[in-house]
Amino acid sequence: MSGTANETANDTVRLLWGPPAKPTRGPKPALTPERIAAAGVEVADAEGLGAVSMQKVAGLLDFTKMSLYRYVPGKAELVALMVESAVGEPGAPADAADWREQLTAWAAQLTDSFARHPWLLDATVGPRVIGPKELMWLERVVAALDGHGLTGPERMDAAVLLAGHVRGIAEQSRTAGPAGSPEAELLAVLGTVVRQHADRYPAVAAAMAEPGGRDQAFDFGLERILDGLAALIERRAGQA
Amino acid sequence: MSGTANETANDTVRLLWGPPAKPTRGPKPALTPERIAAAGVEVADAEGLGAVSMQKVAGLLDFTKMSLYRYVPGKAELVALMVESAVGEPGAPADAADWREQLTAWAAQLTDSFARHPWLLDATVGPRVIGPKELMWLERVVAALDGHGLTGPERMDAAVLLAGHVRGIAEQSRTAGPAGSPEAELLAVLGTVVRQHADRYPAVAAAMAEPGGRDQAFDFGLERILDGLAALIERRAGQA
């Protein structure tokens, strides 16, 4: 859980980026890292990342926990594989789409991934090695912004900005949770607390009292970001 | 680590929001939740959130681990107290500052908190109860945007947007880490990988090859967000 980066970095890189396998001698492996990761994803989808243990994943595959270590150096690497498997690849950008449409579709797709696998938020905190599929998400943003007067670092920064927003929204909708869930109760408790301390938090209390469509946060933030990018692009086009 | 919200929510709320204490009979408590939280922060600052255990925190205070449970229901609640203690309160907004200046200062302050306590990123993932100081950060953003034609939900959404950006930046600078650190090696490894697979990630490879000042990501994203908000505010002012 901590963010301590260790010497397993190279192992992780080899697992995520290296060739699939190569041995010849001995019994044939009954498993693959991919199957193990898929089982881990299954557990995490059903019971959260905290419920993912070597025991449980192995049990789901009808193996002992120690056999998994033949395919995966440790739990951290298993989680990395799970992330790579769950985040998937971004869809190909539509041919006729301009940068704004491309980024909008991108953000919607990424939000969808987080919605399907909420534990991705837990699993992608802290310094870590990124896999090929995950890197493709970055590639799409940078490519979409190519040729609009932004520098390379600026295009990367824009990707960080977009990804941060998607993350924030995913976190928020997880806190909200489905109606009747324990998460929804959390939100209700927060509302009560704010109302009780309305004197110390007048602006929040007033904002929360106002009616208004929920679930607008995604579009609101995205539009602000894209407007801001558009303004910069126009400015650069003007002085070019 | 997992995002499972439990029935301890009420306990946590009482700890964070309730009165300090009230007992009369029996020996006087030698500790306080605050002192325990401070010890936890000390451990987390030095060795990361993963190193925070009841054992270690208790040892730092010269008590046994079970004595901590007299003050804190469990580890989750301890972490919540640590977050509340470490994030601190936002500074009072400058009197003459307009909304843009206020939000800029706010973002810089919050970034500073994350820089001082990188483990805050780990500790603030998933549904959880928010404390009084943390809520004050939200209050400042919403208050700064009062009276500019934005609806209540929109002001809240803007806060989520800003906080998401600060988080993203904090995460990024943690991945970069100080020179020579294992985190820095991670980044170097990523660079190597991208260069090796430049055919699949041409846009990223090109963007990374371009020279350019690092550490611009914070300002870049912030300016885009504020530009986007300014555009909305102007639009609303025009049609009012």
Added chain:
DNA sequence: AGAAACTGTGTCCGACGGACACTGTTTGTT
């Protein structure tokens, strides 16, 4: 026919969060 390389299993360890029973201490009540 070895021998080498590899797979999967069983056992063991230290660290973790936490339940529980217990001793000792302080305070309100009689």
Added chain:
DNA sequence: AACAAACAGTGTCCGTCGGACACAGTTTCT
């Protein structure tokens, strides 16, 4: 002044976790 209730801190125990290690069984190359 005596006692009982309430509380603080300790020590012990349990289940679960990630992981090290030795071992038996299996496949393939020499």
